Amino acid sequence: MSQAILPRDDNCNGWYQLLDTPAPARRLSGTEKTDWLVIGAGFTGLAAARSVAELRPNERVILLEGLRVGQGASGRNTGFVIDLPHKRDLEDNDLARKQKLLSLNQSAVSDLAALVERHNIDCDWSLAGKYQGAVGERGLKYLNHYERLLCDSGYPYKRLDRNELEPILGTRHYVAAIYTANTALMQPAALVRGLSESLPSNVELYENTPVASLTRHNGKWYATTPEGEVQATNLLLGSNIFSQEFGFLKHRMLPVMTFASMTRTLTDQEMTLFSRAPHHFGLTPADHAGTTVRLTPGRQLIVRNQYRFVPRYHDNLAERKRIRQGHRESFDARYPSLSQVPFIATWGGACGLSRNYTAFFGKVGDSAWMSGIHQSVGAARGTISGKLLAELATGQNSSQLADMLAISGKPALNPPEPILSIGVSMRMKQAAWASRSEL
Ligand SMILES: Cc1cc2nc3c(=O)[nH]c(=O)nc-3n(C[C@H](O)[C@H](O)[C@H](O)COP(=O)(O)OP(=O)(O)OC[C@H]3O[C@@H](n4cnc5c(N)ncnc54)[C@H](O)[C@@H]3O)c2cc1C
Incomplete structure (x- = not known):
C-alpha cells in the first residue's frame, strides 16, 4: 500500500x-x-x-x-456543540428522522456536559445557545426559511430584531436573528x-x-x-x-477548509459594546456562506468564514494573508469602533463534506x-x-x-x-x- x-x-x-x-x-x-x-x-x-x-x-x-x-x-473549530440538525437535514420532510437527529445531538451535548463536569475540564463550557443572524435581504430570506423549518419541527426559538440584538452582539450590523437555547459553546482545544x-x-x-x-x-x-x-x-x-x-x-469525501481569526482580549472600555449579560455569545450565519462570530468568556472576538476545496487536506499558507484581510473586513463591518484591535491568530482547519x-x-x-x-x-x-x-x-x-x-x-x-x-x-x-x- x-x-x-x-x-x-x-x-x-x-x-x-x-x-x-x-x-x-x-x-x-x-x-x-x-x-x-x-x-x-x-x-x-x-x-x-x-x-x-x-x-x-x-x-x-x-x-x-x-x-x-x-x-x-x-x-480548531468555532466551538459550537449544536443540538439542531444541519439545515439540509432540517429541510427533510421526514419528521421522525429529524427527531432522531435532534435527540442524538442533544445526547452529545449532555454527554459532553457530563464529562466536562465529572473531569473538571476547564474549557469555558456554557449552555449559552446560539444566534443565527441575517445581515441583509439575502440573509433575511434564509432566516425566514429557517424560522419556518423550526416551526414545522416544533422547535422552540426566539426571533430578535436589530435593537434587541445590539446590546448582546455589540453591533447594529444584523437586521434580525433567531436564538435557540440548547447549543453549548466551548474552547475546543x-x-x-x-x-x-x-x-x-x-x-x-x-x-x-x-x-x-x-x-x-x-x-x-x-x-x-x-x-x-x-x-x-x-x-x-x-x-x-x-x-x-x-x-x-x-x-x-469533499475535504474542505474553513478559516478563523481571533482578536486579543478586549479591554473594559471595548467590552462596553456588549452591555447585556452574559457578555459572551455565538452567532452562525443565516446564509451558510456568511460569517460566524463568537465573543468568548475570555473576551476575545472570533470571526470565521471562507471555504477552500483541499483534496490534499491542506491549503496554500501563502494565501492566509488574503484570508486574514477578508476576516478583517468582516470584523470591521461589524465592529468599526474596534478596528484598531489586532488579530492575534488566523488559522484554517479541514473537515469533510459529501456531495449528498x-x-x-x-x-x-x-x-x-x-x-x-x-x-x-x-x-x-x-x-x-x-x-x-x-x-x-x-x-x-x-x-x-x-x-x-x-x-x-x-x-x-x-x-x-x-x-x-x-x-x-x-x-x-x-x-x-x-x-x-x-x-
Ligand atoms: C474553522 C472551523 C470551524 C468549525 N466550527 C465548528 C463548530 O463550531 N461546531 C462543529 O460542530 N463543527 C465545527 N467544525 C467542524 C468540526 O471541527 C469537525 O466536524 C470535527 O472536528 C470532526 O471531528 P472528527 O473527530 O470526526 O475529525 P477530526 O477532528 O478531523 O479528527 C481526525 C483526527 O485524526 C487524525 N488523523 C488523521 N489521519 C491520521 C493518521 N494517518 N494517523 C493518526 N492520526 C490521524 C487527525 O490528526 C485528527 O486529529 C469547524 C471546522 C473548522 C475547520
Missing part, C-alpha cells in the same frame, strides 16, 4: 495557543498488540476510544493521533485535550504518531507508524477525511468500523457517533444505535478529477460571491 498523506495542520490555531504547553508527547515505538486500535483523537476517535474501553474494561485500546490532541480540526486526559485507564494514547500505512492479513490489522507498529484485532476509524488514505470511502450532505457511520471492512464526514458540524455528531460506533463494533443493542443507523447513509461518489476540483471550486466561488453581503 502506498504511503498515506498525513495530517500536517498549521501551527496558528488560536485556541491551542491559549493553552499551557503540554507535557512531551508519548510516541509509539516498537511493536504493540491490542484488541482495539482507534485512529484519530478528534471528537469521533476520543468518544469511540472512551466508549469501547468502558464496554470492554478488560481489553486493551490503543489510540493513535498523528498530531498533538487539539491541533486537528476538533481543536481545551475540551479535546481534557477529554484525552480523562480517558479510561485501559486506553493508551500515543500522539505525534501518524499511521503511515494500514494493512490486513491473517485476520489482524497492521498499522505502521514512524517508529513502530500496532497489530490489532479490531479497528475504529476516527480519522475523518484522512480515512480515504487507507482506502475507506475513497472518492466519496450525508455522513457515514458503519462497518467498512472485516473488524473495521468508521464514522466521519460530519458536514462541518462534527462536535456533536462526532461525539455521539464515536460512542455508538463502539456499541456497533461490540455488538450492543440500543435505541440510540438503531437511530444512528437509521439516519446514516452513504456519501455520494465524486466525479473524477479534474472535473471534481474545478466543479467544487467554482461552486464555492459562486456561493461566496452570492453571499458577499452576508460576509
Whole structure:
C-alpha cells in the first residue's frame, strides 16, 4: 500500500495557543498488540476510544493521533456543540428522522456536559445557545426559511430584531436573528485535550504518531507508524477525511477548509459594546456562506468564514494573508469602533463534506468500523457517533444505535478529477460571491 498523506495542520490555531504547553508527547515505538486500535483523537476517535474501553474494561485500546490532541480540526473549530440538525437535514420532510437527529445531538451535548463536569475540564463550557443572524435581504430570506423549518419541527426559538440584538452582539450590523437555547459553546482545544486526559485507564494514547500505512492479513490489522507498529484485532476509524488514505470511502469525501481569526482580549472600555449579560455569545450565519462570530468568556472576538476545496487536506499558507484581510473586513463591518484591535491568530482547519450532505457511520471492512464526514458540524455528531460506533463494533443493542443507523447513509461518489476540483471550486466561488453581503 502506498504511503498515506498525513495530517500536517498549521501551527496558528488560536485556541491551542491559549493553552499551557503540554507535557512531551508519548510516541509509539516498537511493536504493540491490542484488541482495539482507534485512529484519530478528534471528537469521533476520543468518544469511540472512551466508549469501547468502558464496554470492554478488560481489553486493551490503543489510540493513535498523528498530531498533538487539539491541533486537528476538533481543536480548531468555532466551538459550537449544536443540538439542531444541519439545515439540509432540517429541510427533510421526514419528521421522525429529524427527531432522531435532534435527540442524538442533544445526547452529545449532555454527554459532553457530563464529562466536562465529572473531569473538571476547564474549557469555558456554557449552555449559552446560539444566534443565527441575517445581515441583509439575502440573509433575511434564509432566516425566514429557517424560522419556518423550526416551526414545522416544533422547535422552540426566539426571533430578535436589530435593537434587541445590539446590546448582546455589540453591533447594529444584523437586521434580525433567531436564538435557540440548547447549543453549548466551548474552547475546543481545551475540551479535546481534557477529554484525552480523562480517558479510561485501559486506553493508551500515543500522539505525534501518524499511521503511515494500514494493512490486513491473517485476520489482524497492521498499522505502521514512524517508529513502530500496532497489530490489532479490531479497528475504529476516527480519522475523518484522512480515512480515504487507507482506502475507506475513497472518492466519496469533499475535504474542505474553513478559516478563523481571533482578536486579543478586549479591554473594559471595548467590552462596553456588549452591555447585556452574559457578555459572551455565538452567532452562525443565516446564509451558510456568511460569517460566524463568537465573543468568548475570555473576551476575545472570533470571526470565521471562507471555504477552500483541499483534496490534499491542506491549503496554500501563502494565501492566509488574503484570508486574514477578508476576516478583517468582516470584523470591521461589524465592529468599526474596534478596528484598531489586532488579530492575534488566523488559522484554517479541514473537515469533510459529501456531495449528498450525508455522513457515514458503519462497518467498512472485516473488524473495521468508521464514522466521519460530519458536514462541518462534527462536535456533536462526532461525539455521539464515536460512542455508538463502539456499541456497533461490540455488538450492543440500543435505541440510540438503531437511530444512528437509521439516519446514516452513504456519501455520494465524486466525479473524477479534474472535473471534481474545478466543479467544487467554482461552486464555492459562486456561493461566496452570492453571499458577499452576508460576509
Ligand atoms: C474553522 C472551523 C470551524 C468549525 N466550527 C465548528 C463548530 O463550531 N461546531 C462543529 O460542530 N463543527 C465545527 N467544525 C467542524 C468540526 O471541527 C469537525 O466536524 C470535527 O472536528 C470532526 O471531528 P472528527 O473527530 O470526526 O475529525 P477530526 O477532528 O478531523 O479528527 C481526525 C483526527 O485524526 C487524525 N488523523 C488523521 N489521519 C491520521 C493518521 N494517518 N494517523 C493518526 N492520526 C490521524 C487527525 O490528526 C485528527 O486529529 C469547524 C471546522 C473548522 C475547520
